[in-house]
Amino acid sequence: MHNNIRDQFPIFKTKVNGKSLVYLDNAATTQKPQFVLDAINEYYTKYNANIHRSSHVLAKEATERWKEAHQIVADFLNADSYKEIVFTRNTTEGLNLLVNTYGKQNLSKGDIVIISEMEHHSNIVPWQILQKEIGFEIKYIPVNENFDLDIDWLRNEIQKEGERIKVVSVVHISNVLGTLNPAKEIAELAHRVGAFMIIDAAQSIPHIKVDVKELDCDALVFSGHKVYGPTGSGVLFCKENILEKLPPYMGGGEMILRVSKDGFEMNELPWRFEAGTPNIESGIVLGETLKWFSKAVEEMGGYEKLIDHERNLMTGVIDSFDGIDWFKPFGKIETNNRYGALTFNIDGFSFKGCKEKVRATVTSEIPS
Ligand SMILES: Cc1ncc(COP(=O)(O)O)c(C=O)c1O
Structure with missing residues (x-):
């Protein structure tokens, strides 16, 4: 997120588990800028x-x-x-x-x-x-x-x-x-x-x-x-x-x-x-x-720039998985037809009980 936009979201000033908040669950729901809270x-x-x-x-x-x-x-x-x-x-x-x-x-x-x-x-x-x-x-x-x-x-x-x-x-x-x-x-x-x-x-x-x-x-x-x-x-x-x-x-x-x-x-x-x-x-x-x-998108230079920015973020995330063999993405991850979501499987684990097994065996490999 561009810093001046990030600054508008008060939740990013809070600490979670003693660390700065990184929030990746926007497909489920987004955080709210201060003016939304003020307008309510x-x-x-x-x-x-x-x-x-x-x-x-x-x-x-x-x-x-x-x-x-x-x-x-x-x-x-x-x-x-x-x-x-x-x-x-x-x-x-x-x-x-x-x-x-x-x-x-x-x-x-x-x-x-x-x-x-x-x-x-x-x-x-x-x-x-x-x-x-x-x-x-x-x-x-x-x-x-x-x-x-x-x-x-x-x-x-x-x-x-x-x-x-x-x-x-x-x-x-x-x-x-x-x-x-x-x-x-x-x-x-x-x-x-x-x-x-x-x-x-x-x-x-x-x-x-x-x-x-x-x-x-x-x-x-x-x-x-x-x-x-x-x-x-x-x-x-x-x-x-x-x-x-x-x-x-x-x-x-x-x-x-x-x-x-x-x-x-x-x-x-x-x-x-x-x-x-x-x-x-x-x-x-x-x-x-x-x-x-609409104004924020315009100030960024339009939807093309927004899409470019999100692609760069996604590329950064994908690069950070490089060399990790349990990371199995769905479909071709380099495609230009993906927006916002990165979907992958953890090789060898089924969803049920997956969290515990990951914690017990490969925690050190999971990028922080
Ligand atoms: C593509 C899509 N459709 C519908 C919904 C349902 O949205 P809501 O729970 O806000 O009704 C969601 C929520 O994740 C969604 O991602």
Whole structure:
């Protein structure tokens, strides 16, 4: 991390086990810069109020900032409007929302949903739950020997199965392998047969430029906490013409305009998909975080420079493993198609009990 950026993270001033903190678990969650902590504090000390419900000063400010944060996210993703941005708690909630609205509305027995062998559980299990109810088929794009997706398999499948394929949902950058998948090409293939195309951008947002128009995906999801924002903040982007046709996900306050004994009228987009009191401070601060992140990337010289910097860090780590024979990476480590994650096996050890064996036998070989 560039030093002036590192200095903005108070956690790096703390010692862990008497040593300066080195944190490599960013794929799970990122640490937070001071201004994120300050912005959360500012919300609770200056304008804590529920949104879209009351007309007093605090509520007006919170509501305005909530809407503004949606616009910031729309600009960040190059979406057409804040109406295409639904705030969720995380990527998992965004995917569950899509499965239980688009999936329920559009899938029947005999249809096919294509995901891949490198998905996070949150892009597998919700489909499997709905599959039990509806009986569609789930197919997985295979991972080849280089740990990339087999796009030829997908091309053949699209040709063979045609309009039986209703959904193609893939991870942009794999949390396990760091592989960047050709999401734009996958979207183009999916659209040939009219399938709905979803991108799980949980790992790509912090590493590369993500532009929903350029990718031409129908929907995209990510988590704020993986891009230096607060936990409890997440985003679902969906093209407006699709989002406006989806059935409600959760019922309650905020998602309705009017309710009577006979029924209800849904609120406008995107609020109709944000039932109940959300994580107000997290959503607002996510907007601020994305502005900070864009500025930091710009000051570094753009995404190319960010990618170069991360590659150099990765090369340094890989070099430090040189000559250690138990280090068995997955796939070709010199590839230019890996972002953020380095995946390797410790030769001769299975995961269960691995830690104890490593400690007992080869601790001295593990680079500090
Ligand atoms: C690629 C990918 N998708 C989805 C998720 C789920 O994210 P969350 O737990 O924030 O919902 C993760 C988390 O690690 C991820 O890496």
